[in-house]
Amino acid sequence: MELSARQLGPYLVVDISEQRIDAAIAIAFKDAVRDIGAKSSADVILNLEAVKFIDSSGLGAIVAVMKSLGSDRRLHLACLSPAVEQVFRLTRMDSVFTIHPAPEAALNGHEG
Amino acid sequence: MKGDTNMVMTRQTNPQPADGGGALIVNFRASAIKVREALSMLLDYLAPLGLPQDRIDTIQLVLAEVLNNVTEHAYPDGDGGPIYLRAIVENAQLSVIVRDRGVPLPPSLILWDGKDGFDPSDLPEGGFGWHLIRSLASGLDHNRLARWNELKVVFALT
Numbered sequence: 402m403e404l405s406a407r408q409l410g411p412y413l414v415v416d417i418s419e420q421r422i423d424a425a426i427a428i429a430f431k432d433a434v435r436d437i438g439a440k441s442s443a444d445v446i447l448n449l450e451a452v453k454f455i456d457s458s459g460l461g462a463i464v465a466v467m468k469s470l471g472s473d474r475r476l477h478l479a480c481l482s483p484a485v486e487q488v489f490r491l492t493r494m495d496s497v498f499t500i501h502p503a504p505e506a507a508l509n510g511h512e513g
Numbered sequence: 514m515k516g517d518t519n520m521v522m523t524r525q526t527n528p529q530p531a532d533g534g535g536a537l538i539v540n541f542r543a544s545a546i547k548v549r550e551a552l553s554m555l556l557d558y559l560a561p562l563g564l565p566q567d568r569i570d571t572i573q574l575v576l577a578e579v580l581n582n583v584t585e586h587a588y589p590d591g592d593g594g595p596i597y598l599r600a601i602v603e604n605a606q607l608s609v610i611v612r613d614r615g616v617p618l619p620p621s622l623i624l625w626d627g628k629d630g631f632d633p634s635d636l637p638e639g640g641f642g643w644h645l646i647r648s649l650a651s652g653l654d655h656n657r658l659a660r661w662n663e664l665k666v667v668f669a670l671t
Contacts, residue, residue, distance in 0.1 A: 424581045425545035454570075456577040457641035464638045484570035491648050492641045493633040 402429040406437045412477070413443040414504045418451050422459030431462040435469045445470060446504045450480035455488050464494070479504045522550055532561040536601040542593040543584040543613070552577055555600055555609075562602065564670065572607065572668055575649050578642040579611055579664060587615025587662060606651065607668040618662045623653045 403418035415437055422430055438445050447463065449455075467476040479501040481489065489495040501507050522541040529535020537558040541547045552573055559569065580596065588594040597612040622643050647653065652667035 421549070423545070423549065423577060424584070425549055454573065454577075456574060456581060457639070457645060458581060460641055461638040464636055468636060468638075483567060484574070487567075487570065488574065488641075488645065491645055494641075497633050497636065 402426065402433040404433055404437070406441075408443070409446065409504055410508050411443060412446045412504070412507055413438070413441045414446045414448055414479075416448045416450070420451060421454045422452055422462065423454065423456045424458040427458035427462040430459065431465050434462075434466045438466065438470055438474075442474070444475045444477065446477040446479050446501070446507055448479045448504050449482070449485055452485055453482055455485045457488070457492075460488055460492060460494060464497075467498070475499065477501060477507055479507070522547060524554060530561045531558050531600075531602040531607075534603075536599055539598045541596055541598075543580075543588050543596050543615075544593050545581070545584060547596075548577065548580040548584060551580060551596075551598055555598075558600060559602075559607070562670070568668075568670070571649050575646050575666060575668070576609060576611075578646050579609075579666060582642055583611065583613045583615065583662075587613045587618070589616065602670065605669065605671045607670055609666045609668075611664045611666070612658075612661050614660055615662065617657055618655055618664065620655060623647070623655050623664075 404415055405418070406413055406415050408414070415434055419426060419430070434447070447466070470476055477499045480503060481500060486495070489498070489500070499507075522539065524537065524539045531537070537555065539551050539554055541551055555576060556569065556573060559572070583596055594614050598609065600607060600609045646666070650666045651669040654665040656663045
């Protein structure tokens with residue numbers, strides 16, 4: 402599971418290096434992102450720029466990560482490829498997350 | 514649970530490409546990694562058709578959901594039972610048949626009731642798969658043949 406974390410203003414950005422978040426990797430993904438998130442108290446931006454494919458297992462893992470942050474912290478998503486965006490749109494989970502074109506866009510967003 | 518090392522993935526020798534009227538046949542043991550490999554073979558088979566990327570994305574997603582469903586639910590004990598996949602392009606459509614020897618598929622899962630089975634505000638972590646399959650496949654047909662499930666998924670290519 403390849404990922405790294407960095408601070409961006411008030412956010413913790415988690416950059417995912419995997420090209421696929423699928424059933425083969427969903428549990429490892431969930432555990433790795435949850436562990437990184439637990440070391441901070443910041444809102445998290447998941448940078449999915451490298452991700453070209455996600456299935457329902459991967460979507461479920463991202464929902465689980467959001468829940469693990471608790472009700473006080475938000476999970477943002479950034480850089481969704483068309484294939485990834487389609488999965489969020491069709492399941493209407495795009496209404497649950499704040500989605501940015503790039504992590505930096507969260508800094509001047511209207512989500513306060 | 515059987516190890517993966519002795520599980521051989523087979524496909525027919527000298528397959529004709531999709532644009533030459535040939536079929537792709539892949540036999541493998543159900544596992545998340547083997548599903549990845551089978552999807553990769555399917556994309557290679559379709560590559561000569563030069564389909565738009567969004568069509569490729571859709572086909573890969575639906576077949577991923579179908580094959581993951583077999584892996585997780587047809588073989589719930591994780592015993593990696595056999596999966597047979599046959600894909601063919603004919604008359605401007607892609608037909609993919611997936612067979613398994615697992616638990617019978619509940620027929621209700623393939624029926625489109627015109628509404629969604631989940632509420633995003635409930636933050637579900639599962640149950641998305643069949644919604645995606647029904648939303649994106651052009652046609653779906655399920656048969657129980659003796660001890661086999663057979664699911665046929667059709668995609669219009671034009």
